Amino acid sequence: MSKYYAHETAIVDEGCTIGEGTKIWHFSHIMPNCTMGQSCNIGQNCVISPEVVLGNNVKIQNNVSVYTGVICEDDVFLGPSMVFTNVLNPRSGVNRRGQYTRTIVRKGASIGANATIVCGHDIGEYAFIGAGSVVTKEVPAYALFVGNPARQIGWMSEFGFRLEFNETGIATCAESGETYKLENNRVSKI
Numbered sequence: 001m002s003k004y005y006a007h008e009t010a011i012v013d014e015g016c017t018i019g020e021g022t023k024i025w026h027f028s029h030i031m032p033n034c035t036m037g038q039s040c041n042i043g044q045n046c047v048i049s050p051e052v053v054l055g056n057n058v059k060i061q062n063n064v065s066v067y068t069g070v071i072c073e074d075d076v077f078l079g080p081s082m083v084f085t086n087v088l089n090p091r092s093g094v095n096r097r098g099q100y101t102r103t104i105v106r107k108g109a110s111i112g113a114n115a116t117i118v119c120g121h122d123i124g125e126y127a128f129i130g131a132g133s134v135v136t137k138e139v140p141a142y143a144l145f146v147g148n149p150a151r152q153i154g155w156m157s158e159f160g161f162r163l164e165f166n167e168t169g170i171a172t173c174a175e176s177g178e179t180y181k182l183e184n185n186r187v188s189k190i
Contacts, residue, residue, distance in 0.1 A: 006030075010042075019056065037074065055107070069100035069119060076105050079113040079131065086119045106141065108158060115150075128156040142180070142187035155180070155187050163187070 003020040006012050012030045019038035024030060028046040037056035042048065047065040055074035060066065064078050067086040072078070086100040101119035105111070109123045112131035123129065127139045130146035139145050144154040144162065155163040157173035157180065165171040169182040170190075179190040 004036075043080070061113070067100070069102045070105070071102070072105045073107040073109075073125070075108045077110040078105075079111055079115065081114050082111050083114075083116045084119065085117070088119060109139075110160065126156065126158050128160065140186065155182065158189065 004018045004022040006024040007026050009026050010024045010028045012024065013032040015032040016030050017035045019036055019040065021038050022036050022040040024042045026044040028042050028044065030048045031050045033050045034048050034052040036054040037058065039056055040054055040058045042060050043062040043064065045063050046060055049066060049068040051068050052066050053071045055072060055076065057074055058072050058076045060078045061080040063081040065084065067084050069086040070084050084103060087096050088101060090096065103117060103119050104122045106123060106125035108126040111117065111123065111129040112133065114131055115129050115133045115135065117123065117135045121135055121138055123139045124141035124143060126141060127143045127145065129135060129139065129150065133146050133150040134148040135145060136149045142155050143152050144156045145152050157163055157176065157178060159173050159176045161174045163171035163173065163180055165182045171180045171182065181188050181190050
């Protein structure tokens, strides 16, 4: 008996590794040789391409395609209809299979609905990408990015609250009470 759930309309190809407690919903396609950790949730009408790696507790909302070259670490959230690319210069008449550019979404990062992540630009841990943003550069850990092209407008806590740093570079998350330090344009949890 399978340790994961796949809706009867989902297609799970042979050669996948799928962790215990993962759920795959309506009309989704899990392609060969991808790896999914435990307790993931793959929404309706999603595609997980060959050799994609998803950590534990990755939540993928409806209508998301995760293309070859993408790695999502633990606790990543991918909002509805967000987009990854995996080729920088696609042409219908030019076969670039095997030339995919890697993108890593680090632990705890969230990517909002309808955002686009241009390949080769990693998303730092606990970063937050606003809905509809187009990411065209590296995103630091804990950074809040919005717009097209996306630009940094602040910092976020691990609980998803905007951090307001005082004159000594210290901020406290409004929900968790955890404390963060901003130093040399980098955030770390204390």
